[in-house]
Amino acid sequence: MNEFAQLYRALDETTKTSRKITAMREYFSTCTASDGAWAIYFLSGRRFKRLISTGRLREWCASASQVPDWMFDECYGAVGDLAETMALLMPEESTGSTTSLTDWIENRIRPLSQMSDADCREAMITAWGDLSAYERFVFNKLVTGGFRVGVAQQMVIRALAETSGVDAAVIAHRLMGTWEPVPDFFTWLLAPDSGESDSSKPYPFCLAHPTDGDEATLGNIDDWIVEWKWDGIRGQVIRRGGQSFVWSRGEEPMLERFPELVQPVAALPDGTVLDGEILGWNEGGVLPFSEMQRRIGRKTIGKKLLAEVPVRFVAFDLLEENGQDLRKLPLSERRQRLDAMIAAQPSNSSIMASPLIESDSWEDLRRIRESSRETKVEGLMLKRASSEYGVGRVTGLWWKWKIEPYTCDAVLVYAQRGNGRRASLYTDYTFAAWDGGSLVPFAKAYSGLTDAEIREVDRYIREHTLEKFGPVRAVTAELVFELAFEDIQVSKRHKSGIAVRFPRIARWRRDKKPEQADSLETIRGMMRKATSPGR
Known part of the structure; x- marks a missing residue:
């Protein structure tokens, strides 16, 4: 488990492709076939479904670490990641695990889904005590179904190709379709001549x-x-x-x-x-x-x-x-x-x-x-x-x-903290357009601003918060942004009556006041214009 946790750390702490590939290559060159198969499973984007509800995990961790609920919530709000929050709050009682990744998965993670609440609580607290802080973090990611790391599939393929000497295109093809993370799969994947192939396998796209x-x-x-x-x-x-x-x-x-x-x-x-x-x-x-x-x-x-x-x-x-x-x-x-x-x-x-x-x-x-x-x-x-x-x-x-995307000017009305490295910043925004004399939310966007702009908007949100609804803050409606999106559809589920597809921030309209933002009728007009006959 320790080796896999250190691989995760090496991948998470660099943005350089060469370092990520080197870290994976070194891991695959020394790991057992069973651990290698599981590592590929997780690194290629596969993961377990959540084995335990987040509510129970929060309750057990707060109790075991003797932290009151309000303080746990404050810590979670500051960190922004449940797995990391729980890893940091538990007192560190171990210098690390010498047990393999496979053993942890087969004997301590998978059985959780079949346990009673009492047994599951005991198993989790025991596991937290057997792991170092960083191992706990990775363990929590696996248990919550939130395991993600910044490596693209092509990086994993390159690392495996360099480890085995097998052509990257062959590795990519072998990884397609359904497969089980077992030792024989890892051996077959890296073998120069893999023998029979699965007739159902698609080609890499x-x-x-x-x-x-x-x-x-x-x-x-x-x-x-x-x-x-x-x-x-x-x-x-x-x-x-x-x-x-x-x-x-x-x-x-x-x-x-x-x-x-x-x-x-x-x-x-x-x-x-x-x-x-x-x-x-x-x-x-x-x-x-x-x-x-x-x-x-x-x-x-x-x-x-x-x-x-x-x-x-x-x-x-x-x-x-x-x-x-x-x-x-x-x-x-x-x-x-x-x-x-x-x-x-x-x-x-x-x-x-x-x-x-x-x-x-x-x-x-x-x-x-x-x-x-x-x-x-x-x-x-x-x-x-x-x-x-x-x-x-x-x-x-x-x-x-x-085709060029649809665009409109909208007003920032709600914000929420991001995740991961953005956990301490308000980066998840809700935007509204005018409907009569009221601003009605119609889109959420998470991307499009520079780091400097994100920090500036974050300061504004903290200084102009009107209300708090759990993790969400309502802010003074003053900032106007140009949004871009791919499509507009009528929606009965949304108060605005519309749903936009792939919304993102195109630019910050510092030159506009909120009353100059677009109306829902203007946005609906874009939809009617695009679908009108004879155009």
């Missing part, structure tokens, strides 16, 4: 960079394949060994959630892997993502919802054909093969090829892009015709040229 705003620098437009940037669920369709699979980019199996894809996927030639997007699509064409959201998260879809929000898989790449990996071929050739395969499917199939956009100049393409909202898409995708299908974001291959 190739991702796009946003353009820098000057598309003319990309050269001749004829060197690029242009498609719409769809607003759906990215996924891979797999037909291998007489079995069908649909995987999300987040590596979740999705075929059961979309029954209208079962027969079309089964009709594909064996040894086929398609990359594309799952979209709501009816006889009128693609549906807004808000309609798709009605189906997301539901394991069982009723007949009414199936009829109202049918889906299609819009394919834009062919990664495997007749069991042959095509990713090294130029996109232009992969696309030709994709079109031929889709053309051979029944005309009523729910799998279609993404339409290509023809244009003879960047200026003409810019005009086409401006029609994105009318087409219910997010903009354009620019893909180099000669490109291979890369792993992750490979600069220069694929670019996303999104």
